[in-house]
Amino acid sequence: MLFWILVAALTAALVVILLYPLLRGAKAADNIRAGEAAVYRDQLRELDRDLDGGLITREEADYARAEIGRRLIAVSADEPAQTPKPTRHHRFTEAFVLLVLPALGLCLYLTTGRPDLPSQPLEARLENPGNDVAVLIAKAERHLAEKPDDGKGWDVLAPIYFRTMRVNDAQLAYRNAIRLLGPSPVRLDGLAETLMAVSDGVVTEEARQVLEQSLTLEPDNPRARFYIALSVEQAGRPNEARQAFEALAKQSPSDAPWLPLVNQHIAMNGGAPAGTDPAAPGADPAAPGAGPAAPGNPTQQDVAAAETMSAGNQQQMIRGMVESLDAKLSEDPNNFEGWMRLVRSYAVLNDKDRAAGALKRGLAAFPPPGEQGRQLLALARELGIATEGATQ
Numbered sequence: 001m002l003f004w005i006l007v008a009a010l011t012a013a014l015v016v017i018l019l020y021p022l023l024r025g026a027k028a029a030d031n032i033r034a035g036e037a038a039v040y041r042d043q044l045r046e047l048d049r050d051l052d053g054g055l056i057t058r059e060e061a062d063y064a065r066a067e068i069g070r071r072l073i074a075v076s077a078d079e080p081a082q083t084p085k086p087t088r089h090h091r092f093t094e095a096f097v098l099l100v101l102p103a104l105g106l107c108l109y110l111t112t113g114r115p116d117l118p119s120q121p122l123e124a125r126l127e128n129p130g131n132d133v134a135v136l137i138a139k140a141e142r143h144l145a146e147k148p149d150d151g152k153g154w155d156v157l158a159p160i161y162f163r164t165m166r167v168n169d170a171q172l173a174y175r176n177a178i179r180l181l182g183p184s185p186v187r188l189d190g191l192a193e194t195l196m197a198v199s200d201g202v203v204t205e206e207a208r209q210v211l212e213q214s215l216t217l218e219p220d221n222p223r224a225r226f227y228i229a230l231s232v233e234q235a236g237r238p239n240e241a242r243q244a245f246e247a248l249a250k251q252s253p254s255d256a257p258w259l260p261l262v263n264q265h266i267a268m269n270g271g272a273p274a275g276t277d278p279a280a281p282g283a284d285p286a287a288p289g290a291g292p293a294a295p296g297n298p299t300q301q302d303v304a305a306a307e308t309m310s311a312g313n314q315q316q317m318i319r320g321m322v323e324s325l326d327a328k329l330s331e332d333p334n335n336f337e338g339w340m341r342l343v344r345s346y347a348v349l350n351d352k353d354r355a356a357g358a359l360k361r362g363l364a365a366f367p368p369p370g371e372q373g374r375q376l377l378a379l380a381r382e383l384g385i386a387t388e389g390a391t392q
Helices: 002-028 032-052 058-081 091-112 122-127 133-146 151-163 167-181 185-198 205-217 222-234 238-251 259-268 300-307 311-331 336-348 352-365 371-383
Strands: none
Touching: 002 091, 032 058, 133 151, 151 167, 151 185, 167 185, 185 205, 185 222, 205 222, 222 238, 222 259, 238 259, 311 336, 311 352, 336 352, 336 371, 352 371
């Protein structure tokens, strides 16, 4: 009831504001001539005061009095001839403002609004946030304000901050989680990615140190090894960067979703990507990863084309391979390994929206109650992909 009382009060206030100029407009012009006559009479009195004070001569006073008198007579002569004009009303406009606008607003609200929805103050929304990410974040922040030493809370909130591009908050959350729960490859990699996001994709010295710490905990961590190789590439040392990328390609499974991106960087630094045909002209049989092309890897023709492409075109080529896998899964969704690869590939390409979409489609084919569905959800959490709404 309070809501409708507020709506009625706001509507009435708006109608008054809109009608006031229409009702006042005709009356404002009625006293114009009366005002002019009063001004001229004031000028005559002021003229007499100036003459008495010796500010003007009598001749000047007579001349000015004659001019003011002429104007006063002209105004006064017109007054009797004038008949009061009836007040003009804008009947149609007033009816429109008074009746049509409120009715139109009410119909619009009943069509698009939810008058049946009960009021839900902030306290209630925090208790039952549903899929509202903003409310979930607010709830977590309020909890951490009360219990700042809750390491698990910081650990959960850090990737959410990162996905919503609150990188400074994400950096603080990762540091708190590491301080309270200890370093882990996932936390250290997340902190490194946050530091890189702050520096517009540059692997800074601090980010490199964090990645090296991650490698001491998990020497075969592909994400940390990729970013360290990328830091060497950004430092302008292509030979070292190529060797680092080739070592990563050699240790990676043939169907690893990050392998196309690694191959791209190998080609950019003058190497032969893993999976090229050893019988092809110019191929090195001893090159890391030489052998039959694995599914999802570039063909020899792709590699030759990549060597002549710009960085932007190479990125488009990699995306084209991932999109090709996406199209195949749309035709045949009963491919669990394919969905795992697709989600990872979009995550490596930093396309979180498509990764979340691929996750949702994969869960439609392999529901969460099953083992394969649980593996997909575990992969999403590992990669920092939002799972809210993916199971709906």
